[in-house]
Amino acid sequence: MKFRLQLFEFEDLPWFPRVIRAGMMDYLRFMISLLGTYQPIVPLLRTAMQRTNTLQLLELCAGSGGGTEGILQRLRATGLPDTHITLTDLYPQPAAWQLLAARTPGLTYTAAPVDATAVPPALTGFRTVFSAFHHFPPAAAEALLADAVRQQAGIGVFEGAGKHWLEIALAWTVLPVAQLLFTPFMRPFRLSRLLFTYLVPLIPLFTIWDGTVSILRMYPPEQLLDLARRADPTGRFAWQAGKVRHWWGPEVTYLIGTPKNVA
Numbered sequence: 001m002k003f004r005l006q007l008f009e010f011e012d013l014p015w016f017p018r019v020i021r022a023g024m025m026d027y028l029r030f031m032i033s034l035l036g037t038y039q040p041i042v043p044l045l046r047t048a049m050q051r052t053n054t055l056q057l058l059e060l061c062a063g064s065g066g067g068t069e070g071i072l073q074r075l076r077a078t079g080l081p082d083t084h085i086t087l088t089d090l091y092p093q094p095a096a097w098q099l100l101a102a103r104t105p106g107l108t109y110t111a112a113p114v115d116a117t118a119v120p121p122a123l124t125g126f127r128t129v130f131s132a133f134h135h136f137p138p139a140a141a142e143a144l145l146a147d148a149v150r151q152q153a154g155i156g157v158f159e160g161a162g163k164h165w166l167e168i169a170l171a172w173t174v175l176p177v178a179q180l181l182f183t184p185f186m187r188p189f190r191l192s193r194l195l196f197t198y199l200v201p202l203i204p205l206f207t208i209w210d211g212t213v214s215i216l217r218m219y220p221p222e223q224l225l226d227l228a229r230r231a232d233p234t235g236r237f238a239w240q241a242g243k244v245r246h247w248w249g250p251e252v253t254y255l256i257g258t259p260k261n262v263a
Helices: 018-035 039-051 068-077 094-103 138-150 165-172 174-185 191-199 202-217 221-231
Strands: 056-060 084-087 107-109 126-130 155-159 237-245 251-259
Touching: 018 094, 018 174, 018 191, 018 202, 039 068, 039 126, 039 155, 039 237, 039 251, 068 084, 068 094, 068 107, 094 107, 138 155, 138 221, 138 251, 165 174, 165 202, 174 191, 174 202, 191 202, 221 237, 221 251
Parallel strands: 056 084, 056 126, 084 107, 126 155
Antiparallel strands: 155 251, 237 251
């Protein structure tokens, strides 16, 4: 699937109910953690951190923190034991982040809203964006990358899919069933999550739509590199994009940029 459609996702809309958005993000975090979706990119991320001489990750657009815990633990266990990560988002979710921080050494968060296209200089570290870059239309996506270049902050963009029609089919069949099965086990516990999953199934319905649109909005590697070149017209960064495959089949699409001159 080489094309990209700029459709809308409900969770992006400012009027969208916060309680429904939180339920959708909780499900995404749970499934990414359960499946170890981003484990294949750990070697790439570790190399980029070593290249930029940093042990601090700054996660932008963190949502409810899906996959972050496992990635941090894997980095600490495979050569970077002092790695730390700070979660940020334009719509912070401190309730979910507190749970992660309490059980994950090295994980902290910023409760104030953070715009990924204009990150406060005080927030330093290698920037990461998991499962969120597709939300940005081309101009905003370019601005996000350009801000990293301007502040000489390495950046990694990771999408937990390979952009295939099969993934859309799964979003309409297998994943909704998994959502119904796993919702009672998601933490932190929310009565609203049960209400809007089983009695008034808004969370599953909006998840199906947003999951489908997420795949259609994803940038394939060629478009990611084109965005990077426009964000970095003078070539201050070294960029690489591609896909890595999980041992059991699924792919992760990525873009990584690191400053060519690191102090």
